[in-house]
Amino acid sequence: MNITSISSQQVTPQYLKNLNTKPEAESSSFVVEEAVVNTKPKDSSALYKELSAKYDVRNSTFDEMVKISTALYEAGEISLLDHSFLTFDFERAEHNLRRLDPSRVSADFSLYETPTNAHGQRDWIAEYKARAEKDFSFGNLIGHQHSTKISNILERLSR
Template sequence: MNANSVIRHQVMSYYTNHTHMPSDKVQKAAFLVEATKGEVTQKDTSALYKTLTDQYDVRNATFEEIAEISKILYKAGEISFQEHAVLSFDYGRATDYMKRYAPGKISADFDMYITPANSLGQRDWLAELSARAAQAFQFGELVGYQHNTSILTVLERLSR
């Protein structure tokens, strides 16, 4: 019996991440743990969040600013590579590409973003990710729902 499968002939679950990486290549955990004098303590990441909060406003940021935040959080080990990819995916460029090259007629006001941006291209990223998570859940796309809610939790720490 294969307990990891959804159905008998499925050899792996689509809701798990199977990695076959050497232990020295495994990414850091969501928080860093270091040993001090026989004790194990959680490394303080509040300074990172304070710096990011002072520098960026996630409730009024451009895509470029969110991509920079994502890069910093990923390098600090606060988000996974998949979460970094989800957060830094450029929906604007994807929308433009689809309008230009997709077969059939696509409406000129089509946008892959769920929430509107202001005239400077700034949007409330908490509202955007919350809407993406709700949409993924509505469509039964649980992996997308998990990634969006996980990213939303991190970005909520950055909200002013």
């Protein structure tokens, strides 16, 4: 048996790209002649001032939080992950849990850590701080870190 040579019978797996192909014709490529670079620094403080003048994160509904989060995400101030945390509808999730298994999920079950007032408004900073504490107590350090990050973003809106 000769180990140093490769057999001509060796089969190439079908999922590998064929390395013997020729490049496509140049007519199918394109050239970017000029790139436009935005050299103007973005003023995030103006966005935060505008949002804090319009909304009170210490007394907002979920729909208002969705609007705040969308504005921050579209401005590039928060990541898609942050946006998804801020816009996840826990009330809808609670409703689905009750509907799927009403015998195991009580009517007063809540995924939120803090209560709402009579108008459905909640202190979102307190909510995310409570979530961070709960995550930390369960050893969920990633959840703790992320909830703390969200509460810091919201505190910036409460100034």
